[in-house]
Amino acid sequence: MTSPANHVSVNGRTYRRKPNPVVVVCVDGCEPEYINEAIEAGQAPFFASLKERGTCLTAECVVPSFTNPNNLSIVTGVPPAVHGICGNFFWDPETREEVMMNDAKYLRTGTLLAAFADAGAKVAVVTAKDKLRSLLGHKLRGVCFSAEKADQVTQASHGITDALALTGMPVPSVYSAALSEFVFAAGVALLARDRPDLMYLSTTDYVQHKAAPGTPAANDFTAMLDRYMGKLDALGATVVITADHGMNAKTDALGRPNIVFLQTRLDAWYGDGATRVILPITDPYVVHHGALGSYATVYLTGTRERDEVAARIAALPGIEAVHTREAGSARFELPPDRVGDLIVVAERLSVIGTTPERHDLSGLDAPLRSHGGVSEQKVPLLANRVATDLPERRWRNFDAFDLALNHLP
Amino acid sequence: MTSPANHVSVNGRTYRRKPNPVVVVCVDGCEPEYINEAIEAGQAPFFASLKERGTCLTAECVVPSFTNPNNLSIVTGVPPAVHGICGNFFWDPETREEVMMNDAKYLRTGTLLAAFADAGAKVAVVTAKDKLRSLLGHKLRGVCFSAEKADQVTQASHGITDALALTGMPVPSVYSAALSEFVFAAGVALLARDRPDLMYLSTTDYVQHKAAPGTPAANDFTAMLDRYMGKLDALGATVVITADHGMNAKTDALGRPNIVFLQTRLDAWYGDGATRVILPITDPYVVHHGALGSYATVYLTGTRERDEVAARIAALPGIEAVHTREAGSARFELPPDRVGDLIVVAERLSVIGTTPERHDLSGLDAPLRSHGGVSEQKVPLLANRVATDLPERRWRNFDAFDLALNHLP
Numbered sequence: 001m002t003s004p005a006n007h008v009s010v011n012g013r014t015y016r017r018k019p020n021p022v023v024v025v026c027v028d029g030c031e032p033e034y035i036n037e038a039i040e041a042g043q044a045p046f047f048a049s050l051k052e053r054g055t056c057l058t059a060e061c062v063v064p065s066f067t068n069p070n071n072l073s074i075v076t077g078v079p080p081a082v083h084g085i086c087g088n089f090f091w092d093p094e095t096r097e098e099v100m101m102n103d104a105k106y107l108r109t110g111t112l113l114a115a116f117a118d119a120g121a122k123v124a125v126v127t128a129k130d131k132l133r134s135l136l137g138h139k140l141r142g143v144c145f146s147a148e149k150a151d152q153v154t155q156a157s158h159g160i161t162d163a164l165a166l167t168g169m170p171v172p173s174v175y176s177a178a179l180s181e182f183v184f185a186a187g188v189a190l191l192a193r194d195r196p197d198l199m200y201l202s203t204t205d206y207v208q209h210k211a212a213p214g215t216p217a218a219n220d221f222t223a224m225l226d227r228y229m230g231k232l233d234a235l236g237a238t239v240v241i242t243a244d245h246g247m248n249a250k251t252d253a254l255g256r257p258n259i260v261f262l263q264t265r266l267d268a269w270y271g272d273g274a275t276r277v278i279l280p281i282t283d284p285y286v287v288h289h290g291a292l293g294s295y296a297t298v299y300l301t302g303t304r305e306r307d308e309v310a311a312r313i314a315a316l317p318g319i320e321a322v323h324t325r326e327a328g329s330a331r332f333e334l335p336p337d338r339v340g341d342l343i344v345v346a347e348r349l350s351v352i353g354t355t356p357e358r359h360d361l362s363g364l365d366a367p368l369r370s371h372g373g374v375s376e377q378k379v380p381l382l383a384n385r386v387a388t389d390l391p392e393r394r395w396r397n398f399d400a401f402d403l404a405l406n407h408l409p
Numbered sequence: 410m411t412s413p414a415n416h417v418s419v420n421g422r423t424y425r426r427k428p429n430p431v432v433v434v435c436v437d438g439c440e441p442e443y444i445n446e447a448i449e450a451g452q453a454p455f456f457a458s459l460k461e462r463g464t465c466l467t468a469e470c471v472v473p474s475f476t477n478p479n480n481l482s483i484v485t486g487v488p489p490a491v492h493g494i495c496g497n498f499f500w501d502p503e504t505r506e507e508v509m510m511n512d513a514k515y516l517r518t519g520t521l522l523a524a525f526a527d528a529g530a531k532v533a534v535v536t537a538k539d540k541l542r543s544l545l546g547h548k549l550r551g552v553c554f555s556a557e558k559a560d561q562v563t564q565a566s567h568g569i570t571d572a573l574a575l576t577g578m579p580v581p582s583v584y585s586a587a588l589s590e591f592v593f594a595a596g597v598a599l600l601a602r603d604r605p606d607l608m609y610l611s612t613t614d615y616v617q618h619k620a621a622p623g624t625p626a627a628n629d630f631t632a633m634l635d636r637y638m639g640k641l642d643a644l645g646a647t648v649v650i651t652a653d654h655g656m657n658a659k660t661d662a663l664g665r666p667n668i669v670f671l672q673t674r675l676d677a678w679y680g681d682g683a684t685r686v687i688l689p690i691t692d693p694y695v696v697h698h699g700a701l702g703s704y705a706t707v708y709l710t711g712t713r714e715r716d717e718v719a720a721r722i723a724a725l726p727g728i729e730a731v732h733t734r735e736a737g738s739a740r741f742e743l744p745p746d747r748v749g750d751l752i753v754v755a756e757r758l759s760v761i762g763t764t765p766e767r768h769d770l771s772g773l774d775a776p777l778r779s780h781g782g783v784s785e786q787k788v789p790l791l792a793n794r795v796a797t798d799l800p801e802r803r804w805r806n807f808d809a810f811d812l813a814l815n816h817l818p
Contacts, residue, residue: 032662032758036776037621039664047663056663058758212446213658215623249622253441253789254456254465255448317803348757349441349467349787367445375784378758380662394726 010115011078015405021237024400029205030243032380037214038222046230059381059395063332064295065245065371073398075111079333084108087280090338102131104138117141121197126186128179128204147182177207184228208247210366239384240404242397246376250351255367260318263354290361292351293372297340318350348375419524420487424814430646433809438614439652441789446623447631455639468790468804472741473704474654474780482807484520488742493517496689499747513547526550530606535595537588537613556591586616593637617656619775648793649813651806655785659760664776669727672763699770701760702781706749727759757784
């Protein structure tokens with residue numbers, strides 16, 4: 001390895017290289033209150049210690065407050081307008097197909113992980129679900145694997161051959177808290193063994209979709225998180241913890257989901273086929289949320305007056321705001337060519353569905369909690385070092401590497 | 410008593426009279442999730458039963474989402490623009506004084522409780538804190554007392570002489586869950602003994618300011634609520650349960666309050682005395698929230714350009730929206746002469762303070778939870794009867810008596 005430069009520039013930002021390992025952790029669905037309540041319950045001593053010896057900011061994630069747009073923002077340092085990933089699905093009006101966006105061909109810029117690796121840094125990425133792996137590992141010369149498929153790694157594809165042996169854990173179920181624990185256990189083992197310069201760990205929000213902050217299952221999850229963060233800290237890493245999005249109850253007082261079936265409404269108003277509602281939360285793993293989030297985008301395939309449609313949607317109970325493609329893309333920094341004619345955001349306690357028959361809620365064994373809207377935009381941005389001379393600015397979760405590399409001692 | 414008419418009209422609405430007792434309960438600070446989580450924990454069988462045999466709407470309270478404006482809206486059936494009570498304090502620019510608004514002389518319309526009593530109905534009101542009693546009991550010929558001063562009642566002032574003996578409970582501390590329990594115990598005893606035609610019970614949010622939905626203290630409170638609601642139900646009353654406002658965490662991930670010290674900012678920008686920030690949550694009982702809520706109103710005493718001040722405030726981290734007096738009063742249905750030149754609403758996880766030295770946070774023994782903003786506007790509207798032919802409209806908490814009297818069998 002040649003002697004590395006002191007800085008790496010990527011996507012318009014310059015990052016310092018640091019002598020000690022830096023770990024950025026994205027805790028899926030980590031509403032700030034999960035941590036705060038676990039501290040109150042005495043189950044998070046590492047987090048509690050950060051009041052004295054760390055940094056705590058309340059940052060804003062990308063809207064739609066979904067997993068992929070935010071994970072990609074964190075590892076590129078820029079919003080979806082630049083990197084192109086604004087959901088799991090978009091509608092291709094040319095081919096008239098719903099297109100899944102979890103292939104790296106949809107990524108419009110490189111990651112800072114790949115840039116650091118190209119500059120000679122040792123980089124490792126561990127993610128919970130495999131759906132994120134090919135995006136996060138795009139052109140990355142380093143370690144990159146998922147807990148979900150830790151038993152199917154190859155040196156050529158994943159930069160590692162013994163991912164499963166790292167932890168001593170079996171491959172966890174994709175619907176389990178253990179899937180996230182595997183990520184942390186692997187991260188700690190990699191840090192101890194390989195001392196990567198830069199590591200990115202990203203979990204799944206299976207627990208957060210079911211358990212409210214302060215309830216036993218949530219506190220147990222946060223206690224697990226706390227133990228592993230303490231281990232990363234004890235191994236000498238600079239650790240920055242953030243989230244892809246928050247999480248809120250989406251139910252009425254009796255626990256029944258508040259769902260706006262938007263395609264049903266639009267079909268009743270304008271007829272079948274005149275509009276198409278896309279729910280970019282939809283992915284192959286929907287058992288725990290029924291593909292119900294607080295964000296949708298609407299394509300008008302007919303000749304409808306857009307402002308009139310927007311006003312009718314905005315008047316529906318449970319809808320917080322409707323933006324045109326142009327206004328919404330500007331406000332949320334999204335790629336206009338991958339959103340519909342309208343962007344629809346639901347209120348904090350509501351979600352948007354298409355039609356009742358297209359949502360299988362049979363897997364919801366707890367009252368629905370979900371995300372996607374502006375109401376889930378506030379996320380923690382924590383570090384195990386005291387930041388010096390922190391600028392007063394709108395901090396984003398995709399400033400996590402900037403904070404870690406440029407603002408911490 | 411003369412034979413009563415079948416209807417009572419007050420403040421532009423007509424209410425049916427019903428043969429069986431009607432009880433409206435305002436649970437202070439009842440974010441819908443408190444009920445939902447207690448059901449999940451198996452601690453709220455009465456509420457759980459309402460899925461089958463009741464009605465559950467998600468309604469909107471009045472903004473500012475504070476106790477007095479909403480209690481007065483519920484008992485008058487109209488918003489503060491009509492009844493005049495838009496907080497605990499307003500600033501009188503003539504006398505240059507902060508004026509407390511808990512005197513009935515500030516009430517601009519009569520209550521439906523008084524109107525029913527005048528029409529011959531037997532009416533009873535029990536409230537937790539005494540601060541609400543004179544407003545709720547304005548010109549009411551009936552029973553009206555507070556748990557806080559249940560030992561100081563007279564027939565002339567409160568319409569009852571044995572308020573304390575009703576329950577067998579001692580006068581509770583003003584900072585306790587027992588203060589609310591006293592309200593329910595008294596309500597059940599009055600219902601059993603006197604069979605009032607109309608009863609209004611209003612609690613205090615001491616527990617909700619401290620405990621998140623689903624945590625042990627919150628579930629215990631909701632279990633207590635559930636038991637008493639079950640007793641009212643078993644006694645044959647039509648019961649409608651709503652809230653004055655919701656409740657949210659107002660802290661960062663480590664549990665420290667997110668406070669925008671607005672007077673400090675304004676003084677730094679424009680000098681001392683150029684502006685005056687009023688926090689209408691302030692009242693004599695601030696130990697549990699430090700007078701910190703998510704709503705403020707600002708008077709400009711100098712000649713400052715209002716739009717410029719509004720824009721600077723709106724750009725502060727933690728601020729959700731700033732409205733002019735005219736726009737804010739129209740949007741939130743407030744009396745323009747009792748709000749400042751600007752209305753400021755904080756984001757869900759933030760509160761507004763004046764200056765650090767004017768807020769005593771020493772009584773906060775748990776991470777701050779509070780209300781006041783649009784983020785606390787969603788409240789439950791529940792009934793123990795199935796509503797028939799419910800109109801699709803924007804339901805408000807101040808439709809509680811309308812729901813009970815006009816829409817339930």
